[in-house]
Amino acid sequence: MSVESSAHTAAPRRVVIENCAIATVDARDTEYTSGHLVVAGNRIESLGSGPAPAGLEHVARRIDGTGHLVTPGLVNTHHHFYQWITRGLAQDRNLFDWLVTLYPLWAGIDDEMCYAAAQGSAAALLRSGCTTSTDHAYVFPKGGGDILGAEIRALAELGMRFQPTRGSMDLGESHGGLPPDTCVEDTDAALAATAEAIDRWHDPSFDSMLRVTAAPCSPFSVTRELLRGAAELARAKGVRLHTHGAETVEEEAFCREKFGMGPTDYLESVGWLGEDVWMAHCVHLNDSDITKFAATGTGVAHCPSSNARVAAGIARVPDLLAAGVPVGLGVDGAASNESGELGAELRNALLIARLRGGPAALTVRQSLRLGTMGGAKVLGREHEIGSLEPGKLADLAMWRLDGVSHAGLADPVAALVLGAAAPLTLLLVNGREVVEQGALSRVDEEEIARNVTRAVTRLHGG
Known part of the structure; x- marks a missing residue:
């Protein structure tokens, strides 16, 4: 990759990429075998076949x-950073x-540990081409400090677009739930903390780097x-x-025993289906459930590696897509997906779908x-990110496919999805470089590793 810098400093700063294959993932799946893309500030200004237009001003980088x-940069729709x-x-x-x-161990986390865990989680995501991530934080031990604030600080330092969810649990073992009582909150306190997080951090603007979501954990750990x-x-x-939602057969049995209905019907009964809702996993959906998801616009975070790690089952992703359900990909917590990389989920989603539905599933x-x-739609940001189109935010990944692992693969999208993990030459978030030549641009990776090691030692009482 050759780079030229100019002396221009006036806004907007432009980055021009040329002579590359481009998969826009727009509504028509437009692709270019050799094209260009121009970024101006934090927006995509133009793209198309052949070289960039002549006479562009303020080109900071070519x-x-x-x-x-x-x-487009990858979008992670489900995670638990603390599990790193x-x-x-x-x-x-x-x-x-x-x-x-693991619950008893998680009961000992605090904000310092979660800062290190978020650093490690975000580093793995960025290095695998992910530009936007959510996180489902739902364990807030007494005396644990500002856990959500620590995660937000870590992600800002690395430069990732972030949509954290303020999770919660209020149904402990003593009242028929799964988590120990030491891991749950009072109902009113959990709602108050969620409201405070939204008021403190949520930014609804078009180019927002930080949005907050409300996220009680699961039917077996929260009350009606x-x-x-x-x-x-x-x-x-x-x-x-x-x-x-609908992650395992055990969850199905729990809901039927406690509520007299399956997870989807139960969540519907408490107002939890709609275009503003997405659920993680959704492995065990029947035809009626899928119809309800489609009719209400409820989204799904599909986590193929994690589902396999805990043997939860194979989600009906092709059926969900055929019904019109919004579906994105998720890493899930690193304690059930140790690599923590979203890029790998492209391949695993395809392979696991074909195990269930055949070679064309x-x-x-797709x-x-x-x-x-898909992930952008699930997070409610399809007009801002998720495809390469003029006017959208400049979140994009540039994958090298001419190295020894990929050279000769005729279809670049197949090379990315089916081939070995592709080296990441450049990752832009909001028009700014966050990964270059496979390494993080803004932080010291060795320092992140040291922070994680110290956090693990503290958590285990060392």
Whole structure:
């Protein structure tokens, strides 16, 4: 990659990429075998076939993209950053047993540990081409400090677009829930903390780097009152809603025993279906559930690697897409997906879908769409990110495909999705470089590793 710098300093700063393949993931799936893309400030100014227009002013950087594919930045729709410091544990457990094993450990987290965990999680995401991530923080131990604020600070330092969710649990073991009582909050306190987080941090603007979502954890860890209250709060404040849903057969059995209905019907009964809602996993949806998701516009965060790690099952992603349900990809917590990389989920989503539905169940372009525009739609940001189009925010990834692992693969999208993990030459978020030549641009990666090691040692009492 050759780079030329100019002396121009006047706004808008322009970055020009030329001679690259481009997959726009727009409504027509427009692609260019050799094209250009111009970024002005934090917006995509133009793109198309052939070289960039002549006479552009204020070009701060001109990049020769020969041998590269440019795509929208990937969008991560479900994660648990704090789990970065509990990776490698409970390796052979189903979800409920895995949670029971790890809850006592998570009860010891604090804001300093979560800052380090968020750094590690975001580093892995950025290095795999992810420009926007959510995070579902739902464990807030007494005396743990400002956990959500610590995550927000970490993500701002790395330069990632962030949509954290203020999670909560208020149904402990003593009242029939799964988590220990030490991990849950009082219902009113959880709602008050959620409202405070929205008021403190949520930015609804077009180019927002930070939006907040209300997110009670799951049907087996929260009360009806918390679910209803969170839905009312979120809609009053104009923010989105997120939770886990229909993840395992154990969750299905829990809901039928406690509420006399399956997870989808239960969540519907407390106001949790709608265009402002997305749910993680949704592995065990029947035809009626899928119809309800489609009719209400409820979104799904598909987490193929995590689902496989805890043997939750294979989500009906092709059926969801065929019904018109918004679907994005998620890493899920690093304690059930130790790599923490979103790029790998493109491949795993396709392979796992084909295990269930055959060789045509999901195409490489559908998989790329899940990881880009699908995720943007799920987060309510499809007009801002998720595709490469003039006027949209300049969140994009530039993948090298002419190296030894990818040279000769005729279809660049297939090379990205089916091939080995592609080296990331450049990642822009909001028009700014956050990854260059596979390395983080804004922070010291070795310092992140040291911070994570110290946090793990503290958590385990060392």
